[in-house]
Amino acid sequence: MRDLAWRALADVRDPELDQPITDLGFVAALDAGDDGIRVELRLPTYFCAPNFAWLMVADARDALAAIPGAGPVTVTLVDHFAASEINSAAAFADHFQTDGQDGDLAELRSAFDRKAHTAAQERLARQLMPLAGDRLGGLTLAEASRLAPDAAAAVARRRERLGLVSDHAICDDRGAPIAAEDLGGWLRSARTVRVSVDGNAELCRGLLATRYGVSRS
């Protein structure tokens, strides 16, 4: 059960950093037995954005509860300024109070899924460029998968999360190809998104290591 639980947690990602919480070191404790599963999550700082913290707690709880025979599931956030609010919301409600504002967190999550998709496409494009050159804009995802399998799979996973269907290796947020004359500009912007996401992940990993005195992978 412990392995199953760990694998379930490995599917939970930090929505902002686009990496599994297990890789990021956010799982502080995992206890799985006949009486259920208990998990503690920790974050790089006391003041990490509470909305993303909430999403990770809720996602972890949902992922664990989906394991057949899991029993009662408790996910607790530790060492965070909003821990008590988030933990009680996780225990008693399906949705965190959004202070009367419109909508829920789905749109926020989706905005970061789009950024993650853009960054993944930029990483793919970077690998494809020396191989495909001018043909980059016209490549299909299937062709890209043969040339750069891992990077193409990473793009496909993010499209799945977004519910985005496209045959193109590089596409916009609606799945349409990027016109040849726009590709240079698109890549330039995508690069900035990728640098930002990677930089944030690097900072967060470092802060977590500093906070908890663990060595950096």
Added chain:
Amino acid sequence: MYQNYFVVDAHTHFWDGSPANQINRYGEGFIKCFHDYHSNLSPDEYKWPLEEFERYSEERMIRDLFENGYDDVAILQSTYLTDWYVNGFNTTEQNGRMAERHPGRFIVNGRWDPRDGEAGIGELERLHERWQLRGVKLYTAEWKGDSKGWKLSDPWSYRYLEKCQELGIRNIHVHKGPTVYPMNRDAFDVADVDDAATAFPGLNFIVEHVGLPRLEDFCWIATQEPNVYGGLAVAMPFIHSRPRYFAQIIGELLYWLDENRILFGSDYAIWQPKWLIEKFAAFQIPDDMQGEYGVLTPQIKRKILGLNAARLYDIKVPGEFDVPDEPVDSGPAIASGTAA
């Protein structure tokens, strides 16, 4: 002064985060969070224990900034946080009194909070009269009773910005932090800076930490708004532990903003100017990245380390350290349609 670089440190603090000044666990968490940033990104020989970091002496600050640290002028940013600290984290009054003891060294920035309403406008006028403010530091994630943050585009924010314009307080430093509500908003979203910068073209908006963790959104805004600047605090310390990330970040900034709108800031006491300046002066974009990002010329470094801030704050730069104005890159050809 370092080599031939005139240094304006655009982001420094003289704070009291000590347990005696903490009101609650948030005050304790805040200074510990700062200390983790400090420990994570500082070279070993510059790391302080928490106790030293919580509260440091005026003498130490003067030594770290001006005697060992190469700063010619430092801008003191005021951060009140009076819901978390008995006497505030560092107020304009505290900063101002210290600055008066060291003539010519410091520029004191004030602050305001739109939630203070009409009374706060009066307070801003009073602060300005007393300290002749040239700038303010705004912290949009500051708590005030039940409110856990505010936006620069709020109607009362515009009233305060109008007052700044009227008083000649031209430099608006904006610091984003994680607000709590509403939960469905990205707390680090810098879109409100865009609105305010458009509405107040006569003010300069210096986005601290170059918008991190929203570097890309900051870049799109700065590309479109000529009065938006980026402060390098938090970004520059990567130069030590992750120089290739620093190269990418500075490369992105130079591409989207040009070299005239990036300001050095140590964020003292989180980081010390001495090592930041030494490493930045010696830094170059790695060879294999120069095709994408170009190189950092001495002229670019001079502007970032001091001349850009000197221009915003009317600081007189000794002639030999100035660089002649010359045509600069006005930014990328692709300016819009990329932010979606």
